[in-house]
Amino acid sequence: MATKSPTKAPARAPESVQEYRMPKDVANWIDSASSRLAHLTSTVERLKEENAALRKANKVMETRMMGTSQE
Secondary structure (H helix, E strand, O other): OOOOOOOOOOOOOOOOOOOOOOOHHHHHHHHHHHHHHHHHHHHHHHHHHHHHHHHHHHHHHHHHHHOOOOO
16 A cells, blocks of 8 residues: 655645725725815814804803893
8 A cells, every 4th residue: 555645735825915006086086075075074063062062052041031040
């Protein structure tokens, strides 16, 4: 009976990671859109705070006008 000699499996070359490059126009558009989103998000937050302050001021003025104020 013939015996097989142990052979090593051929070493695989590491799979190369393929990198994709996007066109400069697309990258600029993404940067611009991100900037607009950040600006609009901060504007929404500022307007929410302003709205809350106006509601509070409205409540104070309402109680003053109705004559139920402690002042």
